[in-house]
Amino acid sequence: MSVTDEQRESYDRKGFFRIDGFADPATGNAMLRRVVELARRAASGDDISPAFVLAEQQPDLPARLGSDESRRTAAPEEVVSKIFRLARDPVFRAFAARPDVVAIVSSILRTDAPANFLSQFIFKNPGAWGQPWHQDSYYFPFTPARPVVGVWLAVTEATLDNGCLHVLPGSNHEPVHPHVTDQRDGANYGYVEIVDQDMSANEPVLMQPGDLLVFDSHLMHRSTDNTSSGIRAAMVYHYARATTVDHTEEERGYTVNDWMPV
Ligand SMILES: O=C(O)CCC(=O)C(=O)O
Numbered sequence: 001m002s003v004t005d006e007q008r009e010s011y012d013r014k015g016f017f018r019i020d021g022f023a024d025p026a027t028g029n030a031m032l033r034r035v036v037e038l039a040r041r042a043a044s045g046d047d048i049s050p051a052f053v054l055a056e057q058q059p060d061l062p063a064r065l066g067s068d069e070s071r072r073t074a075a076p077e078e079v080v081s082k083i084f085r086l087a088r089d090p091v092f093r094a095f096a097a098r099p100d101v102v103a104i105v106s107s108i109l110r111t112d113a114p115a116n117f118l119s120q121f122i123f124k125n126p127g128a129w130g131q132p133w134h135q136d137s138y139y140f141p142f143t144p145a146r147p148v149v150g151v152w153l154a155v156t157e158a159t160l161d162n163g164c165l166h167v168l169p170g171s172n173h174e175p176v177h178p179h180v181t182d183q184r185d186g187a188n189y190g191y192v193e194i195v196d197q198d199m200s201a202n203e204p205v206l207m208q209p210g211d212l213l214v215f216d217s218h219l220m221h222r223s224t225d226n227t228s229s230g231i232r233a234a235m236v237y238h239y240a241r242a243t244t245v246d247h248t249e250e251e252r253g254y255t256v257n258d259w260m261p262v
Contacts, residue, residue, distance in 0.1 A: 002103030015172025015219035022212035028155030034091040043076035050085040058186040063127025084256040087119035097262045105239040118238035130223040132193035137217040141247040148217035154207035155233035162232035165205040171220035
């Protein structure tokens, strides 16, 4: 069985379950090596499409240089927030299409034909701010709107200091709430925030490299700032039924989605 009764129960009731030790930490290390290579190639002017680099908007990164120094001396990967559209790259495709990953998402989505539509490597370098409380479905104007499932693979340790995820158990039963633009000066492009929900029952999701979080697209979650001196990296994939119609481009005028049956 791909998803145990206990995992299914947790997913339905709380909106998520975790599988500790799901991947060998070497898997995440290979991903990290590859995105560093891509970040450096992009910075030197290479076309790395379909991959797409989103830079940190905070002007004072990298933190190790202090706010007075320019980004000139930083390695390219130190000022990257995320790299999107990675799933066609062999290193990332291997995980996206791993039989046990496909079995999990097929079971959650109740389909024989799942598709990966979003893949993003999140660097969360030292000093980088977290992503505010949100529901992923806010970003997904799809028909049908659900089911959509995310899988979050810890590439490094995720701790309270380096900006782990926090989830609000049971918020998967909420509709998509209004999201307001992240008001922080220097907040990353696309960051929005739920402000009409009591989040006090939230739980941190502490992870070791190779641990996996499987979560519903209505689950309210955030990540906190990285106040440590090391990177907190994660690779995140989102899946829906292959027959889903995606309206992102027509509604938002752009998209980082890339639909790939798995
Ligand atoms: O990993 C993070 O810092 C945020 C990830 C997240 O919120 C998401 O993938 O929806």
